[in-house]
Amino acid sequence: ETIGVTMALFDDNFLTVLRNGMIEYADELEGVDLQVEDAQNDVAKQLDQINNFIASGVDAIIVNPVDTSATEAMTNAAASAGVPLVYVNRQPINVDSLPENQAFVASNEIESGTLAAFEGCKLLRSMGKSEGANIYIMMGELSNQAAVQRTKDFHDVLAMDMCSFINVIDEQTANWSRDEAQDLMTNWLSSGTQFDGVFSNNDEMAIGAIQAMKASGISMEDVVVTGVDATQDALVAMREGDLDVTVFQNAAGQGRGAVDTALKLARGEDVAQKVYIPFELVTPANIDDYLAKN
Amino acid sequence: MSETTHGTGGLTFDASRRVWPNELNIFGALVLIVLIFEVLGALLMGQSFLFDTQGRFGSIFNEQRLYIIILQVSIVGIIAIGVTQVIISGGIDLSSGSVVGATAMIAMSFAQVAEVNGHPNPKAVFGPAFMDLPVIVPVVVGLACGLVAGLINGLLIAYTRIPPFIATLGMMVTARGVAKWWSKGQPISFPTDSYAMIGNGLGGWMPVFIFVGLAILFQLILKYTVYGKHTYAIGSNEDAARMSGIKVARHKVLVYVIAGMLAALAALVLSSKNLTAQAGMGVMYELDAIAMAVIGGVSLSGGRGSVVGTVLGALIFGVIISGFTFLRLDAYYQEMVKGAIIVGAVVLDQYRQRFASQR
Amino acid sequence: MSETTHGTGGLTFDASRRVWPNELNIFGALVLIVLIFEVLGALLMGQSFLFDTQGRFGSIFNEQRLYIIILQVSIVGIIAIGVTQVIISGGIDLSSGSVVGATAMIAMSFAQVAEVNGHPNPKAVFGPAFMDLPVIVPVVVGLACGLVAGLINGLLIAYTRIPPFIATLGMMVTARGVAKWWSKGQPISFPTDSYAMIGNGLGGWMPVFIFVGLAILFQLILKYTVYGKHTYAIGSNEDAARMSGIKVARHKVLVYVIAGMLAALAALVLSSKNLTAQAGMGVMYELDAIAMAVIGGVSLSGGRGSVVGTVLGALIFGVIISGFTFLRLDAYYQEMVKGAIIVGAVVLDQYRQRFASQR
Amino acid sequence: MSDDVILETRDLTKHYGGVHALEGANFILRRGEHVAIMGDNGAGKSTFVRQITGVEQPTRGQIIFDGIPRQFSGPIDAREAGIETVFQTLALADDLDVPDNLFLGREKTLFNLGPFSILDYRAMREATLRGLERTAVKIPNIRNKIRNMSGGQRQCVAIARTATFHSKLTIMDEPTAALGVQETAQVENIIRTLKETGEPLILISHNMRQVFDLVDRIVVFRRGRIVANLNKQETDPQDVVAYITGAKTGAEYQDAA
Amino acid sequence: MSDDVILETRDLTKHYGGVHALEGANFILRRGEHVAIMGDNGAGKSTFVRQITGVEQPTRGQIIFDGIPRQFSGPIDAREAGIETVFQTLALADDLDVPDNLFLGREKTLFNLGPFSILDYRAMREATLRGLERTAVKIPNIRNKIRNMSGGQRQCVAIARTATFHSKLTIMDEPTAALGVQETAQVENIIRTLKETGEPLILISHNMRQVFDLVDRIVVFRRGRIVANLNKQETDPQDVVAYITGAKTGAEYQDAA
């Protein structure tokens, strides 16, 4: 059996783990062929890839949507060709109206930002800053849904009574990149404003911020830095005491689940149409559980 | 030594040795690439690339493949038509991809339905007064976006004389900013059914239809109208065009406006086809569009090329993308090989031309 | 009417009315932009942009700001030096950003440490035999990557005569493919301390030092050596250069090889500064580098420009980025304004030039 | 200023940075008159032409054409006012063919649809052949691009373009420099026809025989200044050369030397 | 082939698509000889030059230079073999100044560091002033860009470039077309000096007086073919014009008409 897979982006750390999870699992299975395509963050390209899969006569399609609100057209394309389709990692907008031979295995993106921000808030409180704390927010690429969602979740958490002591000095984008984050942090530092935390949309930017702060001699004890993804680099930074919070998402598990579901659909077996895989908070307390996972 | 009608002073030339039209070379490259995929398909996959050897469609051809080959380049192809005339006029347009993004966002927000499956539209941008509008509203709004972007590009280039590369690079950055700012990065979804037809009508052939229709129209315009002639003249020698009395500035504005409006049209088709608009839509389309034009024989120094060539360039892109999926080429190798093929197609063309001029 | 040394036939010219050097205009634009930020800063933030009004540094200037302004453009600036000579030679290099990505990945995988905090390196690419290598290994490997990329670009452009836009676009796509394929998309981290010095040495000033050093070197090379003269000549009129006996093809290869190696050097600095290499590194750097050069007065039609101008163009970029953060401008507006400023800087330059030539 | 003056310049001056290419030129051309401008290389002749045709903006000075003071903002203005020019640089579009170049900016059309008017290729081709025959140039295929034409062929195309359209003033900057024997003779015939129909002409040429054959009056430029204004009857080639080389300077221009 | 022949072409032919620009040219030039090529516009003169200088590759035919059959792959090859050429298109780099253009491709350097050799600007500037003075051209500032030079100034720069370097064969394609009276006289002097030092020359010109003043022999091209080969002593201008226009054709070239 051949399964066509279209991933939102190849050079994303997290999605790479997910993709490798699928590939390794398919290798274990007999006679399952994966063909993985890179949609390069382009919804239109992704739709074209689905059509190309259909033209090549694959048995099932796995989609890691670039944009969860663009799934309607994909569902239509696959449904009209009668090819089973599975969404993975991001919850499609039409999740409640999926046809019979479609399913999704995803996590709820709202959790990641919320978990990270809430833990960051608790840390600031425990450091005795409940009189008032200043933080910076580093956003991912503004055209990217995860960035928009996580930033919104940060704000939702900071709006809660318990966390309303936290004041956002400024929020800017560093486009997911460690390099831009370093420059952005140094720019912030050059204005000399006192701050207590940096909440970042992902780990890479958090690490960039840490590197910039260390370079200008700021003690990482006094600053709360949060990220999302629990990458290996982030775990190392956490063990060195620089990064305080990150969030783990079971990428490999999602990958396996997606392949299983796709195979079942292709064989006409019954499947659960919705599978949620939760995010997990990672702090120095439970870091050892995650060292070998991503 | 027969035809003498086009010479003066009793001179003759040998009309049988007329120069090979450029477009034929490109067509040759296209056929060659298809052949390579056919051969590799037969060897590696035991399957035909373009033909329906498994009887899946009850036709000679794998119709789905033909469809997707042209469908997947139709939208960038529409942009490439506009870019072609910009390049012929001696300019370049780096803003088209971003204009697609901004236009898609803005137009789509006037094309939303009020209710989705009985629930209020979760992605609503405006209040209900601006929902369920007739399709003409988002279309006009969208085209107006393209017009404004093109107008700004054109005015900057024509009247301040800054290089088109910079003017359109600025527009590229700015328009992408507009796209992100419009709904603060949120995607905009759930268009009306009539809007959805723009990209999905005619059984899904609508984008192809629009692309091919516009290609024919612009091929004729460039070849047979004053507009076309002046576009070539300006690209060939701007000073000469100016000294000959062509209103160069005014003409350039028109060229960029048309390019902007074609990019906007592509945005309408794109967002309609995908039933959503995203701030990141159209990233890198400008480079693909330029590459299609250049592969199709449009000279980046201006004055030379045709829309037919660009269409062939677009088809080469389409065949390559589909061919890779057909061969199940590992995605990692796809990009590497794609780069090589783009270069290869142009190199091939170059050699044929040089050979032709040596005869 | 004094100086007569540079005329023939007893003719004189009025040396006091000599033409304003282009670089001064750009410097003027830079100063203007800084002034705008100073004024806005005083009005909106109650703070100075460049000066140490709060006594934080015990100095006249806000040293941290000066540092970041130049640091954040140093890496793209290194690329822009190579791109400057490419553009002066009449070409263009779209591949530099992707070459940065590929080089960073490949070089970094030869710069890894075996153990991180007592645990084995979680991101190891090769076995232990290839870890903890002396810094010279990744440096040589990295520069070799740039050399190969530049060589391929150069050979294609010089010998098949395809447009540089296409050759380097192909390389852009291919090199990005290589970057992703190298470790199957996985980032590569944890370099040796000596490798980390490339981007972090001299108290963090190393990238600036490399950038400025190379800028001076290449300004001299372009101005005072045969290499420079031939680069200008080829960009000014390639046919004339060929007829004058310049080995155009060989020279072009050299130009692109140097550009490739500078991009590779930028990759080394970048990955070292970040202590990681990622397949997506360097995306869009090529456009930033080209924009820096053009803002700095390098003509995209070749033959005109200087490295000094490019450095000023880079500083304009740096000031804009820092200024936006300084003013805490909403991220959504930043891009829109950035586009406008790029265009504005060039328009300003254009007007001064035209004014100067009308005198 | 009397009504029979078609063109007058007063104190026309152009500086390029420190180069004073044209300095205080006072020039008068009467209706129906043919005047030659002579002078060494770099004397400022083409610069003078560029100022009066709107290609460049003068540093100072006035241009009065057809009785009205003008400030041409570009060559289009000048052409619309009735000045047809063969520039020294020819101003041809290399990638277009001969008819395209001949009719550039004033194409013949079948229907008028504004900028999208349909071109009448056939009519332009035929008119081109007629126009070129007047110059006696030999071109094997007028549909070849100008890029591929010989130096003389290019020059003939530029001349045919000017000669095909009526105008109030024709300016030719070294029109026969690259021409062969027959073509030169034909172009001189074209100029004689202009004289007969009373169209005024400014001819820039280094060819003494040609100048004395064709024009009524000779104006000599030297180092950016007008140094002599000679009626053909009252001068001879040796005399003109003396003015060109600086051995002599016209009485009324003494201060200019 | 005797040893005193510097250049010989056999059946040299160039077709551009359907245009037969040069057809079976058999041409011989002896050491020390000065030959003029004449012919109408588009006769194929410049095409002939482009073939023997390696700018283009001939469709067929042989080129024997200095006793050796050659296949120049580019103008560099031809120059290295000892052919210096003033092309009709001048081949100047518009954005560079005069000394840069004069020494393009053979710069004077202070230290030899391969491509990174340091330029000796001062020496080049001085040599340039000397070279230009031989052409009598007036240039107010040689550090101005070629783009800003007048037509004649550009041509003089191209001639000075050729005249500054010794060679086995000099080719000049209409070198004085844009030149003024004095400059033309000077360039003719340069050519006479070449004659005295025994350097052979091919001169393309439409100027009958100049040709009869300077050269030993006149070769006439018509419609891409050589139609006459005349010793100066045995012919006169009327005769040459007859060959150019096609009224006469050389006995040995009858089939070529």
Ligand SMILES: Nc1ncnc2c1ncn2[C@@H]1O[C@H](COP(=O)(O)OP(=O)(O)OP(=O)(O)O)[C@@H](O)[C@H]1O
């Ligand atoms: N754009 C410019 N910038 C600087 N100097 C210029 C410019 N254009 C012309 N010049 C200078 O002005 C002077 C006059 O040039 P012009 O072209 O008018 O000469 P000309 O009389 O037409 O000579 P020719 O007979 O060679 O065509 C020359 O010295 C020339 O170098």
Ligand SMILES: Nc1ncnc2c1ncn2[C@@H]1O[C@H](COP(=O)(O)OP(=O)(O)OP(=O)(O)O)[C@@H](O)[C@H]1O
């Ligand atoms: N690249 C080309 N493609 C097609 N035709 C060409 C090309 N180059 C030259 N020709 C044609 O070849 C013929 C000979 O041109 P050539 O330049 O040799 O003429 P010439 O004798 O030098 O004329 P002139 O005296 O005007 O300089 C002309 O008819 C010209 O149009």
Ligand SMILES: [Mg+2]
């Ligand atoms: Mg002139």
Ligand SMILES: [Mg+2]
């Ligand atoms: Mg010629």
